[in-house]
Amino acid sequence: MKTSVAIIGGGPAGLLLSQLLHRSGVDSVVLERKTKDYVLGRIRAGVLERGLVGLLEQAGCADRLHAEGHVHDGTWIAQGEEMFRVDFAASVGTPVVVYGQTEVTRDLYAAREAAGGRFEFEVEDVVIEGADGDAPSVHYSVGGERRRLDCDFVAGCDGFHGVSRRTIPEDVRREYEKVYPFGWLGVLSETPPVADELIYANSPRGFALCSMRNEALSRYYIQCPLSDSPEDWSDEAFWEELRRRLPSEVAGKLVTGPSIEKSIAPLRSFVTEPMRWGRLFLCGDAAHIVPPTGAKGLNTAASDVHYLWTGLTEYYRDGSSAGIDAYSQRALARVWKAERFSWWFSSLMHRYPEQTEFDLKMQTAELDFLRDSASAQRAMAENYVGLPY
Numbered sequence: 001m002k003t004s005v006a007i008i009g010g011g012p013a014g015l016l017l018s019q020l021l022h023r024s025g026v027d028s029v030v031l032e033r034k035t036k037d038y039v040l041g042r043i044r045a046g047v048l049e050r051g052l053v054g055l056l057e058q059a060g061c062a063d064r065l066h067a068e069g070h071v072h073d074g075t076w077i078a079q080g081e082e083m084f085r086v087d088f089a090a091s092v093g094t095p096v097v098v099y100g101q102t103e104v105t106r107d108l109y110a111a112r113e114a115a116g117g118r119f120e121f122e123v124e125d126v127v128i129e130g131a132d133g134d135a136p137s138v139h140y141s142v143g144g145e146r147r148r149l150d151c152d153f154v155a156g157c158d159g160f161h162g163v164s165r166r167t168i169p170e171d172v173r174r175e176y177e178k179v180y181p182f183g184w185l186g187v188l189s190e191t192p193p194v195a196d197e198l199i200y201a202n203s204p205r206g207f208a209l210c211s212m213r214n215e216a217l218s219r220y221y222i223q224c225p226l227s228d229s230p231e232d233w234s235d236e237a238f239w240e241e242l243r244r245r246l247p248s249e250v251a252g253k254l255v256t257g258p259s260i261e262k263s264i265a266p267l268r269s270f271v272t273e274p275m276r277w278g279r280l281f282l283c284g285d286a287a288h289i290v291p292p293t294g295a296k297g298l299n300t301a302a303s304d305v306h307y308l309w310t311g312l313t314e315y316y317r318d319g320s321s322a323g324i325d326a327y328s329q330r331a332l333a334r335v336w337k338a339e340r341f342s343w344w345f346s347s348l349m350h351r352y353p354e355q356t357e358f359d360l361k362m363q364t365a366e367l368d369f370l371r372d373s374a375s376a377q378r379a380m381a382e383n384y385v386g387l388p389y
Contacts, residue, residue: 002150003029006138009157013284013301015108019059022115024313029118044101047295049386050094052302061107069099078201081247084371091381100213101298128154128167131280159285168277180267181353185224187238188261193218194254200349203245207350230262267291269339275328281308288335294342304331306389341383
């Protein structure tokens with residue numbers, strides 16, 4: 001089998017790249033380790049930056065997003081019993097859209113299938129060969145049968161544990177990492193959200209976040225030790241702890257119910273450089289991970305897709321390699337800014353085991369400054385709604 005671009009990974013990044021390339025007249029094949037149903041069953045956040053919304057519009061996949069997504073013009077920050085709002089619309093004139101990542105993925109699959117897109121599911125033992133030359137190929141197994149996909153380029157959208165990053169020789173790539181000393185315990189419940197916009201809470205007991213998927217589906221998080229497991233937390237214990245971390249006014253409005261999903265996510269900042277090796281390009285979690293605090297995971301993957309899609313389109317349309325040659329530099333410049341914002345927001349909102357009294361005073365002063373300074377709120381809003389590509 002042969003294609004122009006072999007895309008490893010059938011999540012939203014790989015699907016978005018495939019759909020955008022299709023609309024630019026560039027052929028691709030998507031290889032996915034799991035089944036389609038498995039991919040669609042993954043629970044992920046859904047705060048979409050303006051840039052991602054624009055890409056989905058260009059991909060022809062934004063109709064349901066605009067019909068069902070929730071436009072948020074701001075967000076709430078809670079500090080003990082006090083709350084203040086950062087107004088995105090007033091600060092930068094741009095909102096975010098809350099629309100579940102699962103729904104984004106569903107829309108992209110529908111678009112690719114309608115266009116006759118080529119997929120391979122349940123692929124195993126993937127090996128990328130010849131990426132440092134002019135004729136790369138991807139070798140893999142499906143149902144015990146060994147297959148080969150010849151291509152011009154390989155896009156590694158296969159996540160942190162995928163084969164793409166590891167294909168780049170160790171003496172070529174450099175990795176940067178920060179592991180945070182806590183995780184997020186998340187609960188999904190069929191209950192109405194406690195507020196119309198997200199609430200980020202800094203509490204002496206630890207961080208909490210009130211989010212949502214739609215009018216009848218809520219997502220809540222609390223900071224917890226990495227040693228905890230979801231089984232350590234009954235639904236009752238989770239709701240009680242969440243209430244303790246929210247202002248009384250919010251806690252009193254909280255509607256609780258049985259959890260339909262409960263999990264703990266560790267927090268990590270990770271970047272690998274470069275994001276290109278020969279004809280292999282890394283996108284999304286294959287190259288970088290951010291803490292979920294700033295809602296940048298899917299959005300940084302989307303910016304990677306933007307740079308790669310435009311570069312490949314220039315290559316096939318104009319015969320120019322300028323875009324693909326600049327891919328890693330352009331993508332990393334934006335990635336590091338997203339990493340900075342996620343690190344800053346995480347440092348602002350969480351309690352750290354090693355924090356001194358001085359550190360806590362500095363955290364309080366930073367929150368007070370954000371509350372009182374229009375310039376600080378504008379800087380946060382610029383980052384939260386998404387820096388330009």
